[in-house]
Amino acid sequence: MQKKKSSIGWRNENKHPSLSEVFSSVSVPKQKGIWKKLFAFTGPGFLIAVGYMDPGNWATDIAGGAQFGYMLLSVIFISNFFAIILQHLALKLGIVCERDLAQACRDHYPPLISFILWILCEISIAACDLAEIIGSVLALKLLFGIPITWGVLITTIDVLIILFFQYKGFRYIESVVAALIFTILVCFSFEIISSKPEIFPILKGIIPNPEIIKDSHSFYISIGILGATVMPHNLYLHSSIIQTRDYPRTTEGKKMAIKYATIDSTLSLSLAFFINAAILIISSATFHKAGYTDVADIMDAHKLLNPILGSSLSGVFFALALLASGQNSTLTGTLAGQIVMEGFINIKFKPWIRRLITRLIAIVPAMIASIVYGEKGTTELLIVSQIILSIQLSFAIVPLVNFTGNSEKMGPFVNGPILKISAWVITIIIVLLNLFLLYNTLLGRR
Template sequence: MLDHSRQAGLNGWRRERGDPALSDVHGTIDVTQRRGFARLFAFMGPGYLVATGYMDPGNWATSLAGGSRFGYALLTVALLSNLIAILLQALCSRLGVASGRDLAQACRDSFPRPVAYVLWALAEAAICATDLAEVIGTAIGLNLLFGIPLEIGVIITALDVFLILWLQKLGFRFVEALVVGLLGIIAACFGVQIALADPNWGDVIRGFAPTTDIITNPDMLYLALGILGATVMPHNLYLHSAIVQTRKHDGTEGGIRQAIRYATWDSTFALMFALTINASILILAAAAFHGQGEVADLGKAHELLNPLLGSALAPTLFAVALLCCGLNSTVTATIAGQAVMEGFLHIRLQPWLRRLITRSIAIVPAAAVTIAYGESGASSLLILSQVVLSLQLPFAIVPLVMFTSDKRKMGVFVAPRWQTFLAAAAGLLDGRKATTHWCRTQDFVSRYPKVRLDPDRIFLRDGHVWTSAGISAGIDLALAIAAEDHGDGVAKDIACQLVLYHRRSGGQSQFSSLLELKTPNGRFGPLLTWVREHLGKPITVEMLADRAGLSPRHFARVFTAETGSTPSKAIERLRLEVAREHVQSSGDLIERVAEATGFRDPERMRRAFVRAFGQPPQALRRAARKT
């Protein structure tokens, strides 16, 4: 990893970055000398550590309960949560690679200290809930295989501190190799168990289709939230943004973009593998236990597999897979705990002491629970811990989305407006009309020349494909679809209930920043400032060229190349921008505004407003007064 964020200064951050994430392994895997598939392979690894968190013992408990009680119906929740996870982990890769900060460091360097401390406390609570599930799951696995009491098994899990220390001394690749090896064992175990269970594959496929019962049935909703919390886990967002920085890549813009792309591929492939395992758990539970009553207890599931599947091998494979999942998850949760503590608090401790503290945060409550409630109580708490995690998700997701969508922090690596872009990348919009947010039009046109882009429309329909210009524009699009499917009256009623305009007049240009020039503060920044201060006077290209010390022809060519707009269009845009501000915020007569901004004639200004905003000045003034 590189210090490009430090070299660039604060760049929208409140504080300097400080030490890199997981400094003892930061940038220890050099990928700059690799080429082709070897480079992609060098980037692979962090995604599988992240995927481990998506198949931890807490997920087992919720999937077993869901499959045994509701059959295959909750497979759609597993699929949906996995798609959400792919998107969020892609944002984590982007944040870690482009900014040089993990999510914890980004929160510390972006928010006021009181807010950062609250987020730290919530992150620690999430890791504690995660570790509670993983420590208990590992202890249950040891109990099922070797008969070790749960209380002793919980203490044994503390040994992963020394395992991680030893592996990281060998190199972070050895940590990744251990995790991938255990994942291979888990996949093999479930492959055999699914073959023994022989599920109805038609019902399995139908289980991936959404059903309204998930919302209307409180018990199903509770388990759905548990699956969501067990799949999209807050600690994984902190973990991924930190361990992705173990790769030392080329620091050029192209090198950073390639690193983001490869890291995203790595996490996407790994999470699809995680979906396979999660779906296998739920399918096994549905095939073996549905109709036998709810089975959420891992020990009970282990006991029932032999008589139900008719094979003594099945419960052994179940216990082996559970133990491997528990070991993997405790390793990755410990690393996540280290990233959170270092990132938020900037505490410098010896690696063994850091890991001992983070592991103790989990072991103490886990030991207390197992001693007080035994195996049945521990299994119930597994599900509760996952529901708690789902409620804590927003406190990690919201900052992540804020940071990756902030151009001041991310620069050219800011996350794209992916809804329309994703459809275009899939070729769904080739040859069709479409729209997107006004600030992304140039990028969209250069990437997808086959799409006929209309940059001014709030939303647009071409055949059966609808596109919108952003989040609020999506509401306008939804109202239009409601009007088409159920009539204009229904759409008006919905708009009234939501306190929205039934139809907004005008296009995007009435909301956009008209002077969206490429270098407004660069070479011609002072010149544009002078133009804005003298809009009431006649301004010609010759005058501007003279002030810039260039010939008119050369000035026009250079100005267009650097700003993306001709001088005459830039002058008109400035006039319109200032005139719109006056029209919307002052009570001056339209004639006076036209005179002050250089339009001279109110009719000329009215025609310019209609061209640019789709509405005359009076309409914009009325709309501004209403809001």
């Protein structure tokens, strides 16, 4: 007879905590100090926010701003709202069920379904890693003149950097990520001030415009923005790393953890929204305004920034932010890969082996594109990687919404009626948009 657990509704007992080497390793103060507790829970949100400002966002945001001005700001805003809801569900799943999303899928679905979900998730992580490689490679070329092909090879070295911080402790990883995010924030603050955007068109752009759906190309870019904003592997990541906090594993302790973790997540994603919106605003205020509506390439954007804005620092800050973005995403991508592999198939590799496997899978297409097609090929790969992420997103969201809406699994923490309806509406919208995207892509309509 199978042992009955406190969290019923799962096929298997969860014997191994997620990321066991750092599980419950960050202390949470026992006293009632609000700010101390909030500080203790601050960190996972930064790691999640990284996925919403990675190099993949740059290509779609630059293309959207250059071609359609501020119109697609509404898509970024809506996508960010979706992200806040979905990340809340992910952290709640991890806290309440003490499982990450991968473990939850393994303990709920039949082995074949779980295996398929794992393969799809690995593809999305490889696609995300591809975006990180391309972003870092382009930044190295812009800052130091390193050729694209050599830059691809250099990106394999970051395995050693990740390992160093991983062994130092989880708080070190969070600190490094926060420092890199601050670097990106400073760079884009400079860029947005230099570009002198118009306030009223920006506010108008946040309001959804029917033209977005009517124009097939703007719709295609919008789906790319959605795929670049709501990252599927982030849902697995958040459900795991929230468990690094040493909160009481009681009903009251879990309520407290959900409260502070949600604040951390929401504030961090609001920061990500600012950076994403800044990229599109800068592109609109410079390229679209100057008539360069065909700019969809990071390299072209860099070349045009200096003469348009009249400052040599514009290009430097642009490239520096791109490098920080790529390296930040590398850190979180490694953790997500480890969580997914351990959670779905219960196989634990050494971190450097796991990282090397993921990076080699992504390096092959990046190297081929850089040799055969050069800069244009790598940029096209960047956009394709975001489309792959967008399509895979449905396969991560449906299980998450299903689990957190199940009273057997969640008990008193089950999604309330409003949250449950909102979550399923978001899921249906994303699924339908991705089906439409797939249909148009197969027919060659872009």
